[in-house]
Amino acid sequence: DSGVTQTPKHLITATGQRVTLRCSPRSGDLSVYWYQQSLDQGLQFLIQYYNGEERAKGNILERFSAQQFPDLHSELNLSSLELGDSALYFCASSGDVGTTDQETQYFGPGTRLLVL
Amino acid sequence: AQSVTQPDIHITVSEGASLELRCNYSYGATPYLFWYVQSPGQGLQLLLKYFSGDTLVQGIKGFEAEFKRSQSSFNLRKPSVHWSDAAEYFCAVVPFSGGYNKLIFGAGTRLAVHP
Numbered sequence: 001d002s003g004v005t006q007t008p009k010h011l012i013t014a015t016g017q018r019v020t021l022r023c024s025p026r027s028g029d030l031s032v033y034w035y036q037q038s039l040d041q042g043l044q045f046l047i048q049y050y051n052g053e054e055r056a057k058g059n060i061l062e063r064f065s066a067q068q069f070p071d072l073h074s075e076l077n078l079s080s081l082e083l084g085d086s087a088l089y090f091c092a093s094s095g096d097v098g099t100t101d102q103e104t105q106y107f108g109p110g111t112r113l114l115v116l
Numbered sequence: 117a118q119s120v121t122q123p124d125i126h127i128t129v130s131e132g133a134s135l136e137l138r139c140n141y142s143y144g145a146t147p148y149l150f151w152y153v154q155s156p157g158q159g160l161q162l163l164l165k166y167f168s169g170d171t172l173v174q175g176i177k178g179f180e181a182e183f184k185r186s187q188s189s190f191n192l193r194k195p196s197v198h199w200s201d202a203a204e205y206f207c208a209v210v211p212f213s214g215g216y217n218k219l220i221f222g223a224g225t226r227l228a229v230h231p
Contacts, residue, residue: 002159033218043206045218058218090159092219103148103167103210105219107160 003027004108006091012114018079021111025072025093031055032074033094033105034066038087049074050097081115088112118143122207122222129197130230137192137225139207147209149190150219151181155203163205166190177201202229 003026013019025032034046036059045058049068060066063081068074078085091108095101121140129135141147148167152160164175171183181192190207207222 002161035219042223043208043219043221045220048218056218092160103217104150104162104165106162107152109159 002106004091004093004106006108006111008111010112013081014116015081017081021076021089023074023091023108026106029093030096031094032068033092034076035090036087083115086113086115120207120209120220120222122225124225126226128228128230131199132196135194135197137205139190139222140188141209143211147211150208151192152206152208153203197229199229202227
């Protein structure tokens with residue numbers, strides 16, 4: 001158990017809909033990362049937040065957005081869903097800058113999204 | 117282009133045999149290096165990491181990896197594979213230090229273990 005939690009575990013929805021994925025980082029971690037794992041693209045970085053602020057963006061579609069709340073949990077919002085958005089979405093967290101864990105990311109169990 | 121390469125998509129070994137999974141990276145400087153394992157239907161579990169120092173690092177579940185700067189490689193090894201090691205293994209790098217950096221993953225190597 002990494003200490004990172006994600007809900008829900010599975011999500012089935014229809015094209016055009018909007019969903020929200022939730023992540024709680026390890027206790028004390030300020031950085032949260034979102035990744036997408038699909039068969040054709042592999043594991044791709046989407047976005048990173050540090051202590052409530054966006055830090056880095058990767059291959060995240062404009063239909064997707066994220067935020068990190070004061071209690072440090074994060075949500076990934078996916079809207080106008082398409083069949084191709086079906087994937088496993090992972091959240092990861094890492095330790096504070098200046099700590100030995102700042103470069104090590106610990107992953108949650110993922111949310112499997114199926115768009116029908 | 118900056119990348120992480122895992123040349124073997126699938127590997128099959130017999131239980132008790134030794135294992136080596138290959139990983140090469142192409143970055144100007146030595147990045148931070150990681151191996152993660154993903155069991156079927158599970159998340160990613162950190163096996164081991166290399167930041168600096170001793171080039172042979174020990175991880176969990178009996179795995180080790182060796183960093184070779186001259187070959188830009190970070191190969192994962194296990195002397196005796198168990199059936200429970202069947203999973204997908206991902207090599208990953210953080211190109212630069214600073215705590216604000218994404219992981220770049222290889223495509224993964226799927227390991228099958230024959231009894």
